[in-house]
Amino acid sequence: MQRKHYSFFTKTLSRVYLLSSDRRPPPCKISIVEIPSGKMSFRGLCACLLLFLLTLLISPCSSVMGIAVKDLSLPSSGHLSSFLNDLKNLQTRINYTFENVYILGRAMTHASYSHESNKALSILGSRVVEGDVVLHFLDNNVDITAKDLNRKITEVSNEASCASSGMRLGLQKIVRVSARTNSSAPGVVCDAFRAIFGAVVLDSKSLDAGGRVFMGIRDGIGMDMALPK
Numbered sequence: 001m002q003r004k005h006y007s008f009f010t011k012t013l014s015r016v017y018l019l020s021s022d023r024r025p026p027p028c029k030i031s032i033v034e035i036p037s038g039k040m041s042f043r044g045l046c047a048c049l050l051l052f053l054l055t056l057l058i059s060p061c062s063s064v065m066g067i068a069v070k071d072l073s074l075p076s077s078g079h080l081s082s083f084l085n086d087l088k089n090l091q092t093r094i095n096y097t098f099e100n101v102y103i104l105g106r107a108m109t110h111a112s113y114s115h116e117s118n119k120a121l122s123i124l125g126s127r128v129v130e131g132d133v134v135l136h137f138l139d140n141n142v143d144i145t146a147k148d149l150n151r152k153i154t155e156v157s158n159e160a161s162c163a164s165s166g167m168r169l170g171l172q173k174i175v176r177v178s179a180r181t182n183s184s185a186p187g188v189v190c191d192a193f194r195a196i197f198g199a200v201v202l203d204s205k206s207l208d209a210g211g212r213v214f215m216g217i218r219d220g221i222g223m224d225m226a227l228p229k
Helices: 008-020 042-058 061-072 077-094 101-107 119-140 146-157 159-169 186-204 207-221
Strands: 003-005 034-036
Touching: 077 101, 077 159, 077 186, 077 207, 101 119, 101 186, 119 146, 119 186, 119 207, 146 159, 159 186, 159 207, 186 207
Parallel strands: none
Antiparallel strands: 003 034
């Protein structure tokens, strides 16, 4: 007799876990309930469901599910779908498609929302921006003084400038923050803006890719302090 194997439970758990953690999901030892393709009594069906629930409770994946739901802090699947859609649209705006969209999701997560935040990505992104600005000005004038170069870096990469650019990208509507945090605050938007470039570098394993995305955004939306052509 043919049997149907219902394995979508494990696939769903793995996908939710990957969205909420940068670690690989642990191996899940869930015994899949096999249901005969023929007729089954109501009592038999109840027994199968009970077996599955008991297996789920005693398996390592039960803790995985708890972590995933807690870290995502999403009351419904609708909120998750909306966030993923925002990330998809953001990739179009920055003209870069992520191999691992979770990295971009983390870039759009403020520390007030989750301990898995964009802090580290923001630091990396800030260095990418500064490095690209330095390269640009030195390429135009290799004799520029250190004082003038530092001033140019500050003008282009300061919080007010990057927050303004982030607002034009609509990051204040995407970044996830706690209920008590203003998503439009300059510091919040600036961190998210810088984190984009850190996320690109991490996803592509290339500093140049982060620089290209930064320059593309600068040319596309216009920075407050435009770089000379």
